[in-house]
Amino acid sequence: MTDLETRLQRLRALNAASGSQDRELAEERADLAPKTLASPKLAVQRDLNAEPEPKEHRALLAEITKESIILRRERPILAIRENKAELVFKDQADSEIWKQRLTDAAPALDIAIRAAGRIELSGAEFDWVGTGWLVRNDIIVTNRHVAEEFSEHNGSGFVFKQGTDGPMKAGVDFLEEIDNPDELVFRLLKPLYIEEEPGPDVAFFQVELVSGDAKLADPIPLAANPGTSHGVAVIGYPAFDSRIPDVDLMEDLYGRVYNKKRLAPGAITAVKDGKLLHNCTTLGGNSGSCVLDLSSGEAFGLHFSGRFMATNYGVPADTIRSLLAKVLKPHAANRTTRRDTRVEVSHGSQNTSSTVQDHTIALATASVTIPVTVSISVGQPVAYQPSQPIPRRGPDITQTADLDGEEAAVADYRDRKGYRAAFLHADDSDDMDDDHEANEASVALPVVTGEAAKDVLSFQYEGKAETTLRYQHFSVVMSESRRMCFFSAVNINGSLAKKTKRPSWRWDPRIPRAQQIMNECYGDPPRFSRGHMTRREDPAWGEPDIATRGNADSMHVTNATPQMQSFNSPVWLELEDYALGHARQDRMRISVFTGPYFTDKDPELYGVRIPLRFWKIIAFIHDDTGKLCATGYEMGQEPDLLPEEEFVFGPFASSHVDGVIQTRIATIQARTQIDFGQLVAVDPLAGDDEARFDRSPRQIADLTDIRFVR
Numbered sequence: 001m002t003d004l005e006t007r008l009q010r011l012r013a014l015n016a017a018s019g020s021q022d023r024e025l026a027e028e029r030a031d032l033a034p035k036t037l038a039s040p041k042l043a044v045q046r047d048l049n050a051e052p053e054p055k056e057h058r059a060l061l062a063e064i065t066k067e068s069i070i071l072r073r074e075r076p077i078l079a080i081r082e083n084k085a086e087l088v089f090k091d092q093a094d095s096e097i098w099k100q101r102l103t104d105a106a107p108a109l110d111i112a113i114r115a116a117g118r119i120e121l122s123g124a125e126f127d128w129v130g131t132g133w134l135v136r137n138d139i140i141v142t143n144r145h146v147a148e149e150f151s152e153h154n155g156s157g158f159v160f161k162q163g164t165d166g167p168m169k170a171g172v173d174f175l176e177e178i179d180n181p182d183e184l185v186f187r188l189l190k191p192l193y194i195e196e197e198p199g200p201d202v203a204f205f206q207v208e209l210v211s212g213d214a215k216l217a218d219p220i221p222l223a224a225n226p227g228t229s230h231g232v233a234v235i236g237y238p239a240f241d242s243r244i245p246d247v248d249l250m251e252d253l254y255g256r257v258y259n260k261k262r263l264a265p266g267a268i269t270a271v272k273d274g275k276l277l278h279n280c281t282t283l284g285g286n287s288g289s290c291v292l293d294l295s296s297g298e299a300f301g302l303h304f305s306g307r308f309m310a311t312n313y314g315v316p317a318d319t320i321r322s323l324l325a326k327v328l329k330p331h332a333a334n335r336t337t338r339r340d341t342r343v344e345v346s347h348g349s350q351n352t353s354s355t356v357q358d359h360t361i362a363l364a365t366a367s368v369t370i371p372v373t374v375s376i377s378v379g380q381p382v383a384y385q386p387s388q389p390i391p392r393r394g395p396d397i398t399q400t401a402d403l404d405g406e407e408a409a410v411a412d413y414r415d416r417k418g419y420r421a422a423f424l425h426a427d428d429s430d431d432m433d434d435d436h437e438a439n440e441a442s443v444a445l446p447v448v449t450g451e452a453a454k455d456v457l458s459f460q461y462e463g464k465a466e467t468t469l470r471y472q473h474f475s476v477v478m479s480e481s482r483r484m485c486f487f488s489a490v491n492i493n494g495s496l497a498k499k500t501k502r503p504s505w506r507w508d509p510r511i512p513r514a515q516q517i518m519n520e521c522y523g524d525p526p527r528f529s530r531g532h533m534t535r536r537e538d539p540a541w542g543e544p545d546i547a548t549r550g551n552a553d554s555m556h557v558t559n560a561t562p563q564m565q566s567f568n569s570p571v572w573l574e575l576e577d578y579a580l581g582h583a584r585q586d587r588m589r590i591s592v593f594t595g596p597y598f599t600d601k602d603p604e605l606y607g608v609r610i611p612l613r614f615w616k617i618i619a620f621i622h623d624d625t626g627k628l629c630a631t632g633y634e635m636g637q638e639p640d641l642l643p644e645e646e647f648v649f650g651p652f653a654s655s656h657v658d659g660v661i662q663t664r665i666a667t668i669q670a671r672t673q674i675d676f677g678q679l680v681a682v683d684p685l686a687g688d689d690e691a692r693f694d695r696s697p698r699q700i701a702d703l704t705d706i707r708f709v710r
Contacts, residue, residue: 192327
C-alpha cells in the first residue's frame, strides 16, 4: 500500500467513525456531499514544470482532499479571541450543525473559556507545560504528569521543585490567544495535591485570587454523572508534533498556529473502566484541558492523553469531584493515611484562609486505577534570569540531569553485585555467591555473540577490564556504537518489594559520558522519553536502604533507551507483575531480561539511532510445574504508527499496531545475537513453528493470553 493509499484509508476510517457516532453530522454530510465534490479545492495543484502525474495518483489526491474537507468540517479546531470562540470554519461547506451547537452553548463557553489557562513556569528549563482550569474560585486542576514537571511531594507536603534559582515559580495565563499580545497571569501559590500512580492523572493547585486589577474567572462546575454526549468541546493549548505521519493534515487543521488557546468540538464516545473517551481533535499541550459539555456547561472530564485524530482519554468529572472533596475534607471516612500535608485553602473574594490537616488518601471506593506511564509535555528551554517574567515561548523541553553531586555520593559501585545467575533458588539473605549451589534453575547472564560481540563496550574499573555494569539487583551490557544497552538483566523478589520515591536521571561515572545519552534525543516531543529497560520498581526490594539503592540505580541513563512518549502499554508494563503471580508462590522470584533490537533500518534522529522494536524475556520457577520456565515478548514503536500519538499518553497507548506479542526466545536470540543459554529450551513456544509466528504473531491483548506451558 502506498503512502497516499494509507493516508486515504486513515481519513476514511476517521470520517466513518465520526458519522457512525453522530447521526446529525452524518445526515449533514450526505446533504453536503455534492458541494464537497464540487469544491475547487479538489483540483489537484502541481508544479507546471513537473512531469504529468499518473491518473491514479491524481484520483487519490482528489479523494484525500475530499475526505480532508469532511474531517475539517466535522472535527474542527476553532480560534479563541477575546475569550470568544470564532465560529469561522475553513471550508465553504461549513457545518451548520456545529455552528448552531456552539452558538447555543455561548453562555457555557463564556465561563469555560475564561476559566482555562496555560500553565507557565520560571526558573525551569522549559516555559510551559500544558493546560489547567478552575474547579473552585481559587483552585485549578491539571494532570499529574503536568504537575510533576515542577512540583513534588517532599515527604511532608507538596512543594515546587528546585529550579535554576531556588524553587520554581508557576503561573496560569488565562489568555495566550491568537494575535493577542496581552496576558492575564495568576500565580500558582502552592500544589495542594498530586494523585500518585496508578491513580487517575489528576493534580490540584491553589491559585491567587487577584492579579493586578483582574480577578479570577468563575470556576467550571463538575458534572455529577458524566455520560456520552454529541456536544462537547476541549479547551486548551495544542502544540506542534512533528512525529505525526500526516503533518500536512495537522498543519491544515491548525493553520500552522500552535501554543494558543483553541476550542475543538466533538463527542463523548464512552465512559468505561474509569476513563472518559472522546473524539475532539487534540495535540500535545492539551494535557489538562477541560472536556466541556456544551448543553449543561459542566465539565465532563479532564483530558490526559490521546491519539491524533483517533481516540482521546480523560478522567471523568465524578472522579475529579471525589478527589477534590478529599483535598478539602481530608478527614472524610474510609481513608488510609499515606502522608501528611499542610493545605491552605482560601475561600471567596475576601481572600481569607483556613488551614486544615491533609492526610492524603488512596480510597479503593473512590480512586480509579489507571496504570499510566507518561513523560511530559510541553515547554521550550529558556535561559532563566531571576528577574525575568514568566517566559512566553512555545514547546520543546529537554529534561536533563547533570548530577555531579549525586554521582559523587554513589560513585563507589564495589558493593553492587548486579544480576545473579543462582537467584531463582537463592535465599533472602541476598549474599549467596553464584558459584554456590549451582543448579538447573541457574540462569546465566546472557552473552552477546557474533559480530555484535565486537560492539560490546569494555571499560576499566578497580584495575580490571569489565564489560558488565553491575548495579543493585541488576546488570547492564552496553553497545559502544549505539551508546545504549544491548540488554538489562534484573532479579526481582516480589515478596520483598518496597515502594520508593523516583529520583533524577544520572550518569554512570564508570564509563565515559561520551558513551552515554543524557540529552541529545530526550525531552519534549517530538523528542523521546527515557524508557527504562529494567523497570524502576523491579530492583527496589530488600531492606529499605537496599531497595532505595536499587531504585536509584535504575535511574542511570545506561538503563534507558529512546522511546516514544506513548510507548508503554498496560500489558508491557505489567508483564513482570503477572509473571510473579505464576512464579513459585512462597518465593515470588523472577529474572527479567530486556533490550532493544538494533538494526540497520533504525532511523537517526537528533544524532541518535532510535530502536524501532524491543524485546523482553522473563524466567521463573513455575508454581504449577515446579520447573524453570521462560517466556519472550516483543513490542514496537515503528515511526509510521507511533507519530499519531499525542505528546503525553495514558495506558491505552500501544506503540505497535499489534501491541505486545509473545514470541519464541529462539527468535529473539537470532535477531539480537545474544545467547540466552538454556532459556531457549524451556520456552513453552520452543516447539512451535517459527514460520507460523511470522505469519500470525501471538497477540497478547490481555495478560491471560500468555502461554506459560507447552
